[in-house]
Each structure stands twice: as C-alpha cells, then as structure tokens.
Amino acid sequence: MNIRVAHDQAHGHAHDTTSCRLCGSTADKTFVDLGMSPLCETFLAHDQLDRMEPYYPLRVMVCGECFLVQLKEYVSPHEIFHEYAYFSSFSTSWVAHAKRYVEMITERLGLGAQSLAVELASNDGYLLQHFAPLGVPVLGIEPAANVADVAIAKGVPTRVDFFGVKLAKTLVSEGKKADLIAGNNVLAQVPDLNDFVAGMKILLADEGVITLEFPHVHRLMAENQFDTIYHEHFSYFSLLTIEHMAARHGLKIIDVEELPTHGGSLRVYLAHEASARVPSDAVAALLAKEKQAGLDRLDGYSGFQEQVRQTKHKLLAFLTQAKAEGKRICGYGAPGKGNTLLNYCGIGPDFLDFTVDRNPYKHGRFTPGMHIPIYPVEAIDAARPDYILILPWNLKDEIVNQMQHVADWGGKFIVPVPEVAVIDPKEFTR
Ligand code: ZN
Secondary structure (H helix, E strand, C coil): CCCEECCCCCCCCCCCCCECCCCCCECCEEEEEEEEEECCCCEECHHHCCCCCCEEEEEEEECCCCCCEEECCCCCHHHHCCCECCCHHHCHHHHHHHHHHHHHHHHHHCCCCCCCEEEECCCCCCCHHHHHHHCCCEEEECCCHHHHHHHHHCCCCEECCCCCHHHHHHHHHCCCCEEEEEEECCHHHCCCHHHHHHHHHHHEEEEEEEEEEEEEHHHHHHCCCHHHCCCCCCEEECHHHHHHHHHHCCEEEEEEEEECHHHCEEEEEEEECCCCCCCCHHHHHHHHHHHHCCCCCHHHHCCHHHHHHHHHHHHHHHHHHHHHCCCCEEEECCCHHHHHHHHHHCCCCCCCCCEECCCHHHCCCECCCCCCEEECCCHHHHHCCCEEEECCHHHHHHHHHHCHHHHHHCCEEEECCCCCEEECHHHCCC
C-alpha cells in the first residue's frame, strides 16, 4: 500500500535466484507471467516523460514445499521503498476498518493501561490513533519518515525504522514487550520474511498475540485479481503457507477470519507455540478448505495464467467497443494495482483520457508506463465522461457512493475484476 514517487536513478539490480523466500527450497514453477512492467508506484512528473523508463519482469513463482506464491527479487527493495507518498488516512473506509479492529482487539485481549500495542508499518497513525481513547499505550514502527511525521504530529509515538530482528532486540533491551503486534498489509511487502517474523517472535510478550492481515491468495486466484501483483508485493499467502511460516519461528496459528478488504483478506492470529492460547475451529476449517481447493499441490496453481489472459481479452473487448461507439472514458484512482492492470492490458491515453486520485501528491503526475495524466477528482465533473473505470475496485462501493452525481449526465462505472462489469449509479444501492 505504499506509493513511491519517481526519482532520477530508478535502476535496480536483479538477483537471479529461484530459492523460496520462506523455506529456501527451489521455487521455479511459474504461477503467472505478466510480462515486463515499470515499478508501478513510480509516478512520473511531466519532465520525466521523455526519459527512458526502467521495466522489470513481473513473473510470479510458487514454491512446491511451502506454497508461498512469490515474486523473484528483480528490483532491490531499497530502490522500491525510497519514498512513500501513501497516507492511509486518505481512504475513509480503511480508517473505519482500522477503528473497528482496534475496538474488537482491545476487548478480545483485554488490553489496558499496562499493555503495549505495536503496529508494524504504522503509516500515518490511521490505526494506532484509535487506541488513545481506550487508554492503551502504543508504538508505531514506520520506515518512511514523511508519513511517520504525520503520525507523531497526531500524538502517535512512532519509531522511524525498518522492522526485523535488530530493531526487535533494541526494543526489548529498552524494556518493551508487545501484548499485541499488528501488521496490516505489510507482510506481502517484506523482502526478508524470516527476519521480519523472527523479530515479531522476539518482541512478543509470553501471552501476546500477533495479528496479520493480507490479501488471501485463494481469493486472488478465484477472482482473477492479477492486478494486486506488482513489484512492491513480494509474497502472496494462503493459510497453509502461514502455517509453515509460524512453525519455522516457534509460533502457532490460534485463529483466522476471512475479511472482505482488498478483495478478500485473511486476518490471522498468532501466539507463541508455548502459549496457553488454544487454536479455534476456524483454523482447521480454513486449512481443509484450502486443501480442497488444491492449494497444497503445485497443479492447484496451474490454471491461473489462462484465467488472467481471458480477463485481459474481455476487458479490452469492452473498452474497444465503447471507443468504437464514440464513448469517452476516464479512470478513477491511481493505485499500484491500477498500473499492473493498465500495463499488462496495454490501456493508455488511447482508452482513458485521464484518471483522478484523492491524493494531492499524485496530481499533475503520470501513471508509470502508460503515462495517463492524474488529476484531482473534480476533473470528472468538468469532463462528464460516459464511463469511469474504477482501478481500486476493492473500494468500488465507497467510490460509487461518493460519485452518485455522475448519474446526472448518464455516466456509468466500469469494474475490471473479476470480470468486466458496468455499474449504473442510478441502480446502485449499498
Ligand atoms: Zn517455500
């Protein structure tokens, strides 16, 4: 969920390794190949449009041992996470989701004034801020100084650093142990997965709980969410893979919930292996469901490439037909996932006149690769397009609700995934 702004020297270096990021086995089976793509969070300024733009392979592998679906490390993580322009608080529904989580987990774990809640990749404090009215002490860990500053200004204590074994040991030496460690949409972006999980193990109090939220690879496959694949997302998890990961680090899964966020996420609860906490029935039930879907066998992953091709063909057929009828189309949103979709399908300004975003950081910039201009949301009202292609489709309900007025000129929304679909705001009810 982190946005990187273009800087001049965007050259990475490729590590041509086929070792699994989690278990070290050979992960040489292709899950899906999305071709060559620029770093999809690298938004370009006008004066960068005439320069060469680096493209990297977007080929995803799957490990035959732990079934971690993973991108090879084509770009150095340092290049990717140079600067973030993503402020979680820009999404109203995401902040509301965080507030509900904080209230639920405080009650469930009985957190209070003696507890410590730590969030990894705490961004602008969108989540931890909700602990203050409940009287629970917090600590945010956030590597991007510009977003951490926003959290600190809100009164959310935040340490600007990358999380791993080194930082965990430092925190423990300062007398800190976490009763709760939360990681929402961070696990996929961790280049050194084992160092990150080992750090959580060190920081966690004896009866503490870790909760991790991440897009469920089962939903990604079932609903053609290939656009959630990009260079910044190194790993895609099933619960089966999380079980491997936990066991490797002396942790156990004690509960799991399926959430609708980001097209279908899991929230897993982990505790020390020696903890008195007992796993819920939901854990075994979901593991069984994943096995039934073939996620514990390599051939269970083999049909995804063809599904993705079909999705591309259908979307392009729809857009081509609309242009043939003289329709005007724009985009809504400029998220990372939007750029994988646009680049893989080859949708540029020949289809979309422009796109819009609520994040002022992106205004006046251009999408990577396809070079679609990004304007403020109000540009839609001025242009009155026939169709608006929603790129962050996971927020489609929120967007259509906010943009009901496009019905005034007969405008409609297009959602590209899982199958191209048209939403008429006149007929849309929450
Ligand atoms: Zn593996």
